[in-house]
């Protein structure tokens with residue numbers, strides 16, 4: 268099902284023409300913002316010099332820091348009288364980033380959310396429980412607008428009071444729930460404690476934090492749903508910039524509204540489809556707060572395959588943050604890649620630690636993994652076989668030789684929240 | 698012939714190569730008043746397997762597992778050896794002729810007798826051939 272079939276499937280020259288027109292408009296909009304005036308001046312480019320989409324690389328990147336420095340309203344391209352809503356992003360340090368929306372921005376955003384929710388098979392007749400925070404966080408209100416727009420019955424349940432959430436699902440015959448994946452896990456736990464079957468529930472949409480395929484399987488099983496991944500961030504309106512379709516194999520970006528690139532986070536150089544790097548987004552229709560080549564910090568890749576649903580290019584599910592990237596003997600490695608490999612190997616657990624040393628001027632990466640008890644036969648030979656297999660699969664996946672050390676189950680640190688799995692000891696040696 | 702009477706449960710414990718792991722295993726066994734007849738350590742890169750023949754393998758398994766160790770039972774046989782030149786050769790020859798492969802072996806030499814502990818690929822064959830040739834095996838009832 269499509270909400271806006273023309274825009275969801277636009278491709279080829281039609282798409283490129285539209286993107287170019289909107290890119291030029293966006294740069295013109297940015298030229299109204301003082302900090303962009305100086306960024307563009309330093310880069311030696313103006314909106315009237317953009318002739319094709321290839322000129323994108325001549326434009327400067329925008330970082331989170333650029334936006335923070337403009338606190339509170341330094342990123343706005345319109346007078347405050349035209350701003351009808353403000354959200355902020357939770358800054359982990361210092362001041363938050365303020366994002367403003369014109370009336371047209373809110374309408375565009377709701378249209379994207381409407382596409383997302385329609386794409387996963389939701390519509391009139393569905394009862395949608397929106398268990399994301401309402402308020403300055405864009406999650407709650409963003410989904411709310413799209414869900415109402417497509418005619419669902421929306422329950423703005425927000426987060427908290429989990430038993431009440433379960434009762435509402437049962438009493439109101441809720442068919443779809445939207446939450447962070449970790450809160451969805453909590454819902455599953457409490458439903459099981461209460462003995463609630465959640466029979467009416469059929470779809471879950473989850474996002475705002477990274478979650479694995481294992482977690483997807485678990486949520487689908489325990490809640491009796493099909494679970495879809497969503498992607499977005501306040502700087503790109505909020506949630507809904509990209510979303511999975513029913514194929515559940517990558518997230519469709521809305522290319523009429525966003526121009527996306529993948530870059531090497533170290534060099535800024537553009538990477539091709541299938542190459543992993545940092546996602547850079549230039550929103551094409553944002554009025555209040557235009558952005559040029561915004562560095563999201565999220566690691567993914569553009570998928571080159573054609574989706575059976577007929578929509579445009581997808582990105583892979585987010586694989587980590589560019590801040591987490593390691594450079595080992597010149598090769599980029601993300602801890603999430605290691606996690607991904609370990610998840611596919613039943614012989615070892617999914618916890619791991621990475622140690623990086625420089626030995627004789629060469630980077631050496633040592634990965635500690637826990638042996639799965641069920642695979643311990645008591646024979647040394649079987650253990651060395653496991654060790655070789657893990658190292659072999661890692662080498663195939665990372666293109667890098669690593670040392671694998673087997674450790675006792677339960678002996679590696681468990682992390683709540685942000686994990687510190689990488690210990691880089693190279694600095695000590697120089 | 699009932700080979701079960703001679704099939705002994707060795708405990709095999711995964712151990713990282715770091716200080717104190719062997720001591721932790723030994724302390725745990727001591728706390729349970731478990732007697733160690735024989736043990737050996739097999740090492741690979743960064744880790745090893747401690748193999749031990751103890752008088753109460755079930756208790757040892759439970760205790761070590763509770764402490765977080767990874768433990769499994771391995772079937773072995775224990776052959777009495779003449780404690781004199783040629784003792785080992787005798788046993789190796791019997792198994793070789795029976796085409797039984799020795800995966801590893803370790804020995805202990807007590808006051809009265811030397812015992813060879815063998816991990817072989819065909820336990821039942823090994824027991825039958827050794828006994829058939831007049832060899833003497835320790836009974837598994839010693840280790841329960």
Ligand SMILES: [Zn+2]
Pocket residue numbers: 512513514519574575576577578
């Ligand atoms: Zn699709």
